[in-house]
Amino acid sequence: MHVDIISIFPSMFDSVLNSSILKRAVEKGKLEVKIHNLRDFAEDKHNTTDDAPYGGGAGMVMKVEPIAKCLRNVEKKKKGFKILLTPAGKKFDQALAKKLAKKKNLIFVCGHYEGFDERVKDYIDEEISIGDYVLTGGEIPALLIVDAVMRLLPGVLGNEESAKNESFMDGLLDYPHYTRPADYKGKKVPEVLLSGNHEKIAKWRSEEALKLTKEKRPDLLAKANKLSKGVYICP
Ligand code: ADE
Numbered sequence: 001m002h003v004d005i006i007s008i009f010p011s012m013f014d015s016v017l018n019s020s021i022l023k024r025a026v027e028k029g030k031l032e033v034k035i036h037n038l039r040d041f042a043e044d045k046h047n048t049t050d051d052a053p054y055g056g057g058a059g060m061v062m063k064v065e066p067i068a069k070c071l072r073n074v075e076k077k078k079k080g081f082k083i084l085l086t087p088a089g090k091k092f093d094q095a096l097a098k099k100l101a102k103k104k105n106l107i108f109v110c111g112h113y114e115g116f117d118e119r120v121k122d123y124i125d126e127e128i129s130i131g132d133y134v135l136t137g138g139e140i141p142a143l144l145i146v147d148a149v150m151r152l153l154p155g156v157l158g159n160e161e162s163a164k165n166e167s168f169m170d171g172l173l174d175y176p177h178y179t180r181p182a183d184y185k186g187k188k189v190p191e192v193l194l195s196g197n198h199e200k201i202a203k204w205r206s207e208e209a210l211k212l213t214k215e216k217r218p219d220l221l222a223k224a225n226k227l228s229k230g231v232y233i234c235p
Contacts (some may be wrong), residue, residue, distance in 0.1 A: 001030070001031055001032070001101075001103070001104060001105070001106065001150070001153060002030070002032045002033075002078055002080070002104065002105045002106075003031065003033045003034070003105070003106050003107075003108070004033075004034050004035075004036060004074045004078070004080060004105070004106070004107045004108070004147055005034070005108045005110065005139075005142055005146075006036045006038050006067065006070050006071070006074070006107070006108065006110060007035065007036070007037070007110040007113060007137075007138070007139055007142075007145075008037065008038045008039055008049055008076075008139060008184075009035075009036060009110075009137065009139055010035040010037050010088040011033075011087050012139040012143075013033070013035050013139065013143065014139075016032055016143050016147075021150070021151065021156065021157065022104045022146070022147060022150060024156075025150050025153070025156045028155065028156070029157050030150070030153055030155055031150055031153070031156070033146070036070055036074060038066050038067065038070055038208050039066075040070075041066040041067075041069040041070040041073065042063075042066045043065055044065065048063070049062060049063055049066050050063060050112070050113050053114065057114050058114070059114030059119055060070075060113040060114060061113065061114055061115060061116065062111045062112065062113060062115065062116045062117060062119040062120065063117060064116075064119045064120050067109060067116070067123065068116075068120075068123055071107065071109070071123050071199075074107055078105050079093070080103070080104075080105030080106055081100070081103045081105065081107065081125050081126070082107045082109065082124045082125045082126075083100075083106060083108050083109065083120065083124070083125065083126050083127075083128050083142075083145070084106065084109045084111070084116065084120065084124040084126070084127045084128070084129075084138075085108060085109065085110055085111065085128060085129075085138030085141040085142055085145075086111065086115065086116070086127050086128070086129060086138070087129045087132070087133070087134050087135075088115075088127060088129065089091065089126070089127030089128040089129040090126065090127060090128055090129065091129055091130075091131070091132075092128050092129065092130045092131075092141075092144075092145060092148075094138050094148075094171070095128050096128070097148040097149050097152060097187065098152060100145070100149045101149050101152040101153060103160030104194075106146075107148070107213065108138070108142040108145070108146075109124065109138070110137055110138030110139045110141075110142050111137065111138050112136065112137040112138075112219075126147065128141070129141075130144050130145070136137075141150040141228050170224055171219075171220055171223050172209045172210060172212075172213040172220060172224050173209060173212045173213045173216060173217055174209060174212075175204075175208040175209040175212070175221070176212070177210055178190070178193060182194060190204065192204045
C-alpha cells in the first residue's frame with residue numbers, strides 16, 4: 001500500500017514510522033509512506049497555509065489553495081483515496097479500517113487551527129474522525145489510522161499475531177491472555193488454558209470474550225452478530 005500524508009509538521013511522523021511493526025512493514029515493502037510539507041505549496045513568500053475566518057471570530061482557518069495544489073501534485077504521480085482528518089468526520093472503527101485496507105493508495109490531509117475552509121471538502125473522498133474529542137491537529141489521527149490499517153495487510157503481522165486479531169474482527173473485545181508463570185503470587189492461570197484441549201480452550205475464549213464485551217462494551221454487542229468458531233450471539 002502507498003500512503004501520502006500532507007501536513008505542516010512533517011517531522012511528527014519520523015519516530016512512529018521508524019519504529020516497530022510500521023518500520024518492518026516499510027522494510028518488507030508492504031508499505032510505502034511519503035510525507036508532503038503543505039508549506040511548500042503555499043502561494044506567498046511567507047508560506048502561509050492558514051488565514052483569518054470570514055465573518056470574524058477566534059482562530060485561523062486552513063486555506064483551500066495550498067491543499068488543492070498539493071493534492072494535484074500528489075495525484076500527478078499516484079491517484080488515491082483522499083481522507084480529511086476532522087472531528088466532524090465519520091467515526092473511525094475496525095470496520096472502516098477494513099474498508100481502507102482494501103485501497104491501494106491512501107492520501108491523508110492533516111489540518112490545524114480551527115478547521116478547514118469548507119471548499120477543501122470538494123477535493124476529499126471521506127472525512128474521518130478518530131473520536132469525539134478535539135486534538136491540535138490531524139497528524140496523530142493520520143498515524144493512528146495508518147497503524148490500524150497496516151496491521152490488516154497480508155504479510156505485515158506474523159501468523160500468530162494475525163490469528164489473534166480475528167476475535168476483534170468479530171466485533172467483540174478480545175479474551176483474556178496469560179503467559180508464564182502459571183501461578184503469580186497465588187493468582188493462577190485458568191486451568192483450561194493449561195489443559196492442552198484446544199476445543200475447550202476455544203470455547204472458554206469465546207465465552208470470556210462475550211462476557212467481557214457484555215460487561216465493558218455492551219454497545220458493541222448490538223453490532224456483533226457472530227462470535228468466532230460459529231457460535232452466534234443474539235443481540
Ligand atoms: N483533528 C482534530 N481532532 C480530530 C479528531 N478527533 N479526529 C480527526 N482529526 C482531528
